[in-house]
Amino acid sequence: xxxxIPLTILGLLLVASTVTSKAISLTDAAPVxxxxxxxxxxxxxxxxxxxxxxxxxxxxxxxxxxxxxxxKNKTIRGARHGKPSxxxxxxxxxxxxxxxxxxxxxxxxxxGQLTITTIGPSYVTxxxxxxxxxxxxxxxxxxxxxxxxxxxxxxxxxxGVYSLEKLTKSDLYGSTSASPFDDxxxxxxxxxxxxxxxxxxxRPEMILAIQAExxxxxxxxxxxxxxGFLYTDNVTTIALEAGDQVISMDGMIATSQLNxxxxxxxxxxxxxxxNGDIIKxxxxxxWGSEAFNVRGNIIGxxxxxxxxxxxxxxxxx
Numbered sequence: 231x232x233x234x235i236p237l238t239i240l241g242l243l244l245v246a247s248t249v250t251s252k253a254i255s256l257t258d259a260a261p262v263x264x265x266x267x268x269x270x271x272x273x274x275x276x277x278x279x280x281x282x283x284x285x286x287x288x289x290x291x292x293x294x295x296x297x298x299x300x301x302k303n304k305t306i307r308g309a310r311h312g313k314p315s316x317x318x319x320x321x322x323x324x325x326x327x328x329x330x331x332x333x334x335x336x337x338x339x340x341x342g343q344l345t346i347t348t349i350g351p352s353y354v355t356x357x358x359x360x361x362x363x364x365x366x367x368x369x370x371x372x373x374x375x376x377x378x379x380x381x382x383x384x385x386x387x388x389x390g391v392y393s394l395e396k397l398t399k400s401d402l403y404g405s406t407s408a409s410p411f412d413d414x415x416x417x418x419x420x421x422x423x424x425x426x427x428x429x430x431x432x433r434p435e436m437i438l439a440i441q442a443e444x445x446x447x448x449x450x451x452x453x454x455x456x457x458g459f460l461y462t463d464n465v466t467t468i469a470l471e472a473g474d475q476v477i478s479m480d481g482m483i484a485t486s487q488l489n490x491x492x493x494x495x496x497x498x499x500x501x502x503x504x505n506g507d508i509i510k511x512x513x514x515x516x517w518g519s520e521a522f523n524v525r526g527n528i529i530g531x532x533x534x535x536x537x538x539x540x541x542x543x544x545x546x547x
Contacts, residue, residue: 295386297378306448313384324350329375332391335365341386376421377447392447395547402533403522404483404541405492412532413442413454414545421447422529425476428468430497431460432514436484437494437539438462442531445472457535468511473504476528479544482518492520494539499528 294312331347342365346358373393414422423445431439439458443451470476477500484495498512526546533542 295378295389312386326351327356330355331370331372332375332389333368333370334360334362334389336367336369337365339387341365341389344389397529398526398546399532400524400543400546401522402541402543403481404494404534404539406534406540408534408536408540410532410534411455411457413444414530414532416455417444417452420444420452423447424474424527424529425470426451427470428476428499428511429456429465430468430512430514431458431462431465432497433462433464434516435495437481437497437515437542438537439535440497440531440539440542444530454531457533458539459537461537466511466514468499468501470501471504475502476500477502477508478523478525479528479542480513480523481521481542482515483520483522484518492540494533494542497542 294310296307296310327348327350329346330349332344333347334344335342341362343360343362345360348356348358350356371391371393373391373395375391375393377392378389426443426445428443429439429441430437437458439456439460441456442454444454445451480498480500481494482496483492485492494515495518496513496515498510498514500508500510502508524544524546526544528544528546530545531542532545534540
């Protein structure tokens, strides 16, 4: 699996408010590659990418947090969450260090303590913190952590992370060779969170074209190419909301009686909605002799196309 676009956390500012505070800033120049896909954990409170720069203050509890990201060599500064009250100090990490664990404690409705663990060259681990001194309920986030999510008022009320999960490429279904497409690589390996929409052009006898739109980590969207040809106005758009997951792609392969070419004749998609509902879209196309399916959290498509869709597969986690 190739690596996706370099994504790095350039900074995180965490502040708490007591007189005996000590500020600390953690800086890491290492690129994080969204070579897999993103998993969201948290936000966590009581009771219930690798970062490049963290600005933290060791006090009774963390009061604020601010994150700096590096995407395509461009620095993106996130909003400051919470209300800082002290001056942070920088800690610079090796360019090859990655944040692999965030652990801490919560106290009532506040995050009371945070500790950060990194792994660097030669697999050397380092621990930064603990920052903050209070809290009775423990929590841990592990993985290749590339982004944070929080809720705050005058203090840091909740914290969660985005980490990378293993991305799997399914088999390619169909048999006649045509022009290959792969949205993940064709788009330059962007940091994809989920599918945003799927357009399917179909006739009763076949799938003519398909196009997917992707939701990225920064909230923007990116459209993949339109694969196949549009000999029909019969298009269906599967619009997905934040939190929806495409959990299944089912289809049928058929053989042309004219030239014995095989092609994708039927497709359907099953979506697990954020509210818990399961909805099936399709089938698009009505026949076929050879069934296939892909199960998992589907976040991308690839295949081969010409005058219609001859082969199709999916990326999933």
